[in-house]
Amino acid sequence: MNSPALIIFCFLLLSAFSHAAVQDFCVADYSGPQSPAGYSCKNPGKVTVDDFVYSGLGVAGNTSTFKAGITTAFVSDFPGLNGLGVSIARADLAPGGVVPLHSHPGASEILLVVEGTVTTGFVSSANSVYLKTLKKGDIIVFPQGLLHFAVNAGHSNALIFITFSSESPGLQILDTALFGSNLPTELIAKTTFLDPAVVKKLKGVFGGSG
Numbered sequence: 001m002n003s004p005a006l007i008i009f010c011f012l013l014l015s016a017f018s019h020a021a022v023q024d025f026c027v028a029d030y031s032g033p034q035s036p037a038g039y040s041c042k043n044p045g046k047v048t049v050d051d052f053v054y055s056g057l058g059v060a061g062n063t064s065t066f067k068a069g070i071t072t073a074f075v076s077d078f079p080g081l082n083g084l085g086v087s088i089a090r091a092d093l094a095p096g097g098v099v100p101l102h103s104h105p106g107a108s109e110i111l112l113v114v115e116g117t118v119t120t121g122f123v124s125s126a127n128s129v130y131l132k133t134l135k136k137g138d139i140i141v142f143p144q145g146l147l148h149f150a151v152n153a154g155h156s157n158a159l160i161f162i163t164f165s166s167e168s169p170g171l172q173i174l175d176t177a178l179f180g181s182n183l184p185t186e187l188i189a190k191t192t193f194l195d196p197a198v199v200k201k202l203k204g205v206f207g208g209s210g
């Protein structure tokens with residue numbers, strides 16, 4: 001290839017790439033098909049500012065059952081997040097409230113304590129424990145996919161806000177996976193080394209069967 005041809009070729013290549021990135025947003029169209037890449041795009045001509053605004057985090061979550069109420073603004077709640085790689089949630093913890101051990105397969109997380117005192121931490125894949133009691137204004141980051149938890153360490157309500165590096169972080173809670181599912185008690189006892197009576201008791205708490 002001579003050099004003018006090479007220059008033209010490079011120019012065409014660059015313009016092809018830059019055209020690929022021109023779309024500003026892809027607000028979720030919940031009625032369209034969903035793929036691993038996210039929801040289909042709402043017609044941009046029909047997008048309004050309200051697609052980018054969400055008011056669901058203004059009220060405290062219901063803490064009556066597990067003393068903890070979690071309210072999410074994931075892409076399934078908030079269409080403007082589609083394709084943007086961020087999301088947010090709040091957790092209200094009554095005294096004694098707990099967010100049990102869980103992981104987000106698709107996102108790292110930053111937790112900010114807005115009110116109260118919260119003991120939190122994560123366990124690495126080498127089984128090292130990183131544990132801290134946070135006060136108002138402190139943040140902690142949880143690396144993607146690792147098991148982590150939060151406990152209200154004070155005598156008043158605690159409020160935390162949580163941001164994620166994905167609009168759809170995913171959530172797997174250890175207790176509900178084990179004791180809120182229909183995995184047979186015998187297999188849970190075998191694979192966790194717990195006493196079957198303990199497994200049955202926890203199934204009663206978390207709603208599992210089998």
Ligand SMILES: *[C@@H]1O[C@H](CO)[C@@H](O)[C@H](O)[C@H]1NC(C)=O
Binds near residue numbers: 062063064065
């Ligand atoms: C909170 O949840 C409990 C149990 O599900 C329910 O009885 C109660 O009405 C809820 N409270 C509010 C304010 O939604």
